[in-house]
Amino acid sequence: MNVFEDLKNNKYPGRGIVIGRTPCGRKMRIGYFIMGRSENSRNRVFVEDGAGIRTQAFDESKMKDPSLIIYAPVRVLDGRTIVTNGDQTDTVYDFMKEGKTFADALRTRTFEPDAPNYTPRISAVVEGDSYKMSILKSADGNPDATERLFYEYEHTLPGVIHMIHTYETDGNPIPSFKGEPKTFVMEKESFDDFSDHLWEALNEDNKVSLFTRQIDLETGETQTHIYNKNQ
Numbered sequence: 051m052n053v054f055e056d057l058k059n060n061k062y063p064g065r066g067i068v069i070g071r072t073p074c075g076r077k078m079r080i081g082y083f084i085m086g087r088s089e090n091s092r093n094r095v096f097v098e099d100g101a102g103i104r105t106q107a108f109d110e111s112k113m114k115d116p117s118l119i120i121y122a123p124v125r126v127l128d129g130r131t132i133v134t135n136g137d138q139t140d141t142v143y144d145f146m147k148e149g150k151t152f153a154d155a156l157r158t159r160t161f162e163p164d165a166p167n168y169t170p171r172i173s174a175v176v177e178g179d180s181y182k183m184s185i186l187k188s189a190d191g192n193p194d195a196t197e198r199l200f201y202e203y204e205h206t207l208p209g210v211i212h213m214i215h216t217y218e219t220d221g222n223p224i225p226s227f228k229g230e231p232k233t234f235v236m237e238k239e240s241f242d243d244f245s246d247h248l249w250e251a252l253n254e255d256n257k258v259s260l261f262t263r264q265i266d267l268e269t270g271e272t273q274t275h276i277y278n279k280n281q
Contacts, residue, residue, distance in 0.1 A: 051234070052234050052235060052237060053068060053211055053213055053232075053234040053236075053248075053251075054247045054248065054250075054251040055251075056213070056232065056234070057248070057251035057252055058251045060219050060253070061219060061220045061253050061256065062085060062087070062217060062219055062220035062224070062253065062256055063085065063215035063216070063217055063218075063219070063227075064085055064169070064215055064216035064217035064224070065082075065083065065084045065085065065135040065172065065215060065216045066081075066082070066083050066172070066213060066214065066215030066216070067080075067081070067082055067133050067134075067135075067172055067173075067174050067183065067213065067214055067215070068080070068081035068082075068083075068211060068212070068213045068248065069081075069133075069174055069176060069181050069183070069203075069211065069212055069213075070206070070209075070210055070211025070212060070234075070236045071179055071206045071207065071208050071209065071210060071211075071236070072208065072209070072236060072264075073208050073209035073236055073237075073238045074208065075179075075208035075267075076266065076267055076268065077241075077264050077265060077266055077267060078176060078178075078179065078181075078264070078265045078267060079211075079236070079241065079244060079262065079263070079264050079265075080131060080133060080174075080176060080261075080262065080263045080264075080265070081245075081248050081260065081261065081262045082123050082124065082133050082135075082260070082261045082262075083248070083252055083257065083258075083259065083260045083261075084096075084105070084123075084135075084258045084259050084260075085252065085253065085256040085257050085258055086256060086258045087220075087256060089112065090112070090113065090114045090115065090119065091119055091258065092258055092279075092280075093107055093108050093109055093112045093113060093280070094106065094107060094108060094119060094120075094258055094259060094280070095107075095108050095259060095278040095280050096123075096259040096260075096261050096276045096277075096278060097276075098274075098276070099122060100125075100126075101125070101126035102122055102123075102124035102125040102126055102132075102139075103122065103123055103124045103261050103276065104120075104121065104122040104123070105119060105120050105121060105122075105123065105259070106120070107120070108278075108280035109280075118136065118162055118164060118169075121136050121137045121139060121140075122137075122139050122140065123135065123139060123261065124139070124261060124263075125139050125140070125143045127143055127146055127147060129177065129178075129270060130146065130175055130176065130177045131175065131176045131177075131263070131265070132146075132173075132174075132175050133173070133174045133175075133176070134171065134172065134173040134174070135169075135171060135172050135173070135216060136162065136171055138155070138156065138159045138171050138173055139173075141155045141156070141158060141159055142155040142156065142173060142175065145158075146175075152173070152175045152182050152184070152200075153182075153184070153200055156171075156173060156184050156186060156198065156200075157198065159171060159186060160186055160196045161186050161187050161188050161193075161196065165193065166191070166223040167223045167224045168187070168188040168191060168193055168223075168226070169216050169217075169224075169226075170185050170186060170187035170188075170216050170226050170227060171184075171185070171186040171187075172184070172185050172214050172215065172216055172227075173185075173186075174214075176265070178267060179205055179206055179267055180202075180203060180204045180205055180206060181202075181203050181206070181212075182200065182201065182202045182203070183200075183201045183203075183212065183214055183231050184198070184199060184200045184201070185197075185199050185214060185227060186198050186199075187199075187226045187227070188226065190226075191223065191225075191226070201230060201231055209235055209236045209238075210233065210234075210235065210236065211233070211234045211235070211236045212231040212232065212233055212234075213231060213232045213234065214227060214231040214232070215227055241262070241264040241273055241275075242275070244262070245260070245262040245275040245277070248260060248262060249277045257279055258278075258279055258280075259276070259277060259278050259279065260275075260276070260277040261274070261275070261276055261277075262274070262275045263275075
């Protein structure tokens, strides 16, 4: 299966990060999506914030607890693009600004305190044609132990894409993602089509927002698309 088919077959992957190098080898593509089951989670949109984005309530009057749903998923520091599913974006940004590493930052964080799901924190940083991904999660739903898993992809091959998301699928409690980031072949298609197909692949009932970005490896020029179910 390609990444689109994988998502179409998953009712609720939760929040997810998709990163890969185009088949031509000249550009990197990033995707970050959020989904929601509750009214509070679904009451969100992505908005641009400098070189990155942030989440924002679609209807302020319906916002209940913003602590785990309002954050900056994407920030850029000196040509490095940080993508996460929570406020650990700021932790990674601050540590890297001080000359510390992606892993240093995430070793100070853990999974989200949303019992009984204990939602994993997924994070990534893209620099040139290389990137790192991470997931911080409970040990099979036991909050007494934290699993900190890191994956590094250096000088990635053209046409290869990796995806990691918070949940295996829907459930109660929702089971955390298992295994390494999934690997797929990137289709030969335009950035617009890639973005559209990602959005279309997400479950219609549960999808909330999608951010995609393409980075030219030679010039650093970027293209960005934002999709919001709430318009």
